[in-house]
Amino acid sequence: MHATLRRKVRQSDHMTMSPHDLIAVGDFLHSADARKEHYLRAAVSRYYYAAYWALMPISAGLPAPENERAIGVHARLIARFLSFEGSDKALFHKMGKEFQRLKAARVWADYNPDDRVPAALSTESRARVSRILGWCRMAMAGAGGRSGDVS
Amino acid sequence: MPTPKPATIANELFGKLADVIALGRVMDAGSPDYFDMRRKVRDLEHVSASEGLVARAAMYAVSGNPQAFLPIAADVLRAGSDLDRLYLVGYALVLGERPFARRLLAAVDMDSPDEYTRKISLSVGLLDIRAMERAIAAAQAAGLDLSGLWSHIVSGSGLGAFMNRAQREGYTTAVLDLMQDVAAKAAIRAGILLSLPGVFRFDDQDGDLALSFDLPVGLEKAFEIERHIDEISEGIVDFPHTRAVIAIHARDAAPESSPERSYDDVTA
Numbered sequence: 186m187h188a189t190l191r192r193k194v195r196q197s198d199h200m201t202m203s204p205h206d207l208i209a210v211g212d213f214l215h216s217a218d219a220r221k222e223h224y225l226r227a228a229v230s231r232y233y234y235a236a237y238w239a240l241m242p243i244s245a246g247l248p249a250p251e252n253e254r255a256i257g258v259h260a261r262l263i264a265r266f267l268s269f270e271g272s273d274k275a276l277f278h279k280m281g282k283e284f285q286r287l288k289a290a291r292v293w294a295d296y297n298p299d300d301r302v303p304a305a306l307s308t309e310s311r312a313r314v315s316r317i318l319g320w321c322r323m324a325m326a327g328a329g330g331r332s333g334d335v336s
Numbered sequence: 337m338p339t340p341k342p343a344t345i346a347n348e349l350f351g352k353l354a355d356v357i358a359l360g361r362v363m364d365a366g367s368p369d370y371f372d373m374r375r376k377v378r379d380l381e382h383v384s385a386s387e388g389l390v391a392r393a394a395m396y397a398v399s400g401n402p403q404a405f406l407p408i409a410a411d412v413l414r415a416g417s418d419l420d421r422l423y424l425v426g427y428a429l430v431l432g433e434r435p436f437a438r439r440l441l442a443a444v445d446m447d448s449p450d451e452y453t454r455k456i457s458l459s460v461g462l463l464d465i466r467a468m469e470r471a472i473a474a475a476q477a478a479g480l481d482l483s484g485l486w487s488h489i490v491s492g493s494g495l496g497a498f499m500n501r502a503q504r505e506g507y508t509t510a511v512l513d514l515m516q517d518v519a520a521k522a523a524i525r526a527g528i529l530l531s532l533p534g535v536f537r538f539d540d541q542d543g544d545l546a547l548s549f550d551l552p553v554g555l556e557k558a559f560e561i562e563r564h565i566d567e568i569s570e571g572i573v574d575f576p577h578t579r580a581v582i583a584i585h586a587r588d589a590a591p592e593s594s595p596e597r598s599y600d601d602v603t604a
Contacts, residue, residue, distance in 0.1 A: 260542040282566055285581040289546035292539045300537075303550075309586055312555050 200238065207235035208314060215307045225307040226294040232310040233291035236284055236317045237262070243324055247277070259288060273327055280320045287313045390420045397427035405431060409440070418444045418451055446474060550585045558586035 211231035214224045240262060250268040253261045266281030290310050294302050389412055396405040409428060412420045421440045428437035446452045452475040537546045551558060561584045 257542045260544065279566075282562075282581065285544070286546075286562070286583040289537060289539070289544070289548070289581060289583055292541075292544075292546075293537055293548075296539075296541075297537070303585075303587075305586060309555060309558070312559075316559075 204235040204239040204314075204318065207231045207238065208311070211235065211307075211311065211314075215311065220304075222302055225304055226302050228307045229290050229294035229302065229310045232307075232314040233287050236287050236314045239314075239318055239321050240266070240280065240284060243280075243321060263288070273324060276320060276324060276327075280317060280324070283313055283317050283320075287317070389416065390423050393424055394427050397424075397431055402431045402433060406433065406436065409436065413440055413443055418446070422451065422455065446471065452478070544581070547582045548585055549582070550587050553584075553586050555586045558584040 211228040214228035244262045244265045247265040250264050266277045269277040393408040409424050425437045425440045456471040
């Protein structure tokens with residue numbers, strides 16, 4: 186698995202923007218005016234996609250669970266982490282769970298305009314994506330020390 | 337040596353049945369437990385008409401015989417006690433007879449702490465969140481202590497039945513039900529621990545289920561609670577395709593502060 190993981194992460198070097206770029210956009214939106222809910226909603230969404238693109242290359246190196254084509258690409262990414270069975274299982278499950286929570290926050294921010302988004306959700310999402318990036322580094326270190334685009 | 341009271345025998349029997357179901361050994365007709373149960377069921381038939389009916393229905397349920405189970409369960413639904421009906425809800429779930437299980441549960445009038453907790457936990461097992469909320473509200477209005485609810489949820493809400501069904505169906509159609517069931521259990525657990533209401537949020541696109549709790553805590557505490565809930569969920573069942581998650585939202589996440597500082601706080 187680890188060789189495949191390294192190969193996939195190298196492919197991610199071709200991305201024209203990094204997860205950190207998206208986090209920077211999120212931070213800009215969050216800091217612009219925390220009283221404006223639409224800024225906060227957009228920040229949550231950017232943090233989510235920062236995590237998505239940090240996890241994607243790692244996910245590509247993980248075994249696909251059965252019937253994964255029956256679910257959406259975002260749910261598929263989560264399923265790969267949560268179904269992983271190996272020496273890094275605890276770490277990958279933790280990453281999957283955290284991303285699930287970030288996804289729930291993003292769905293709340295993007296698809297539920299009647300459900301008020303507090304400023305704390307943006308702060309929380311920022312913390313979650315930071316945790317995920319830290320765990321990505323740990324996962325990559327376990328895969329041979331290469332941290333790729335998530336460092 | 338004192339003679340055990342019928343109710344004690346019945347409780348022992350049903351406890352044993354629940355253990356066997358939870359261990360997924362229902363179909364192992366050759367196990368000593370199975371014959372032990374059969375003997376106890378025969379012994380029970382003379383105890384009382386009501387308990388005998390329930391015991392026989394339970395036996396048919398764990399034997400996978402809905403044709404024999406349903407007429408007896410219908411008698412219990414009509415003429416049994418509330419406790420009898422509560423017992424049979426779990427066995428109806430064993431057979432996948434969810435509509436009948438709902439009828440049984442709806443017919444239960446709660447007037448004791450045991451009936452309250454069982455009705456609440458069984459409504460979780462049935463994924464009947466509205467029934468669960470009504471039962472919790474009624475129990476709280478009655479001033480009941482629900483701190484022991486979690487053990488009832490684990491042992492009495494049909495989780496074993498869901499697992500058996502998932503195995504029979506090749507972990508396909510039952511998986512989502514099961515995981516939502518587990519999420520609901522963990523949510524209840526969290527709700528009881530924290531004595532705070534949660535908000536269900538569904539992802540209409542992916543069908544995911546999230547339960548959110550807004551708590552007056554900081555991020556570190558919120559993440560610690562989430563870790564605890566994850567441990568509970570993993571301890572119940574380790575399914576790979578979970579589509580449900582519980583998120584603790586820190587009300588004291590200091591939104592006015594910079595996100596970077598919050599990040600440093602939680603990763604220190």
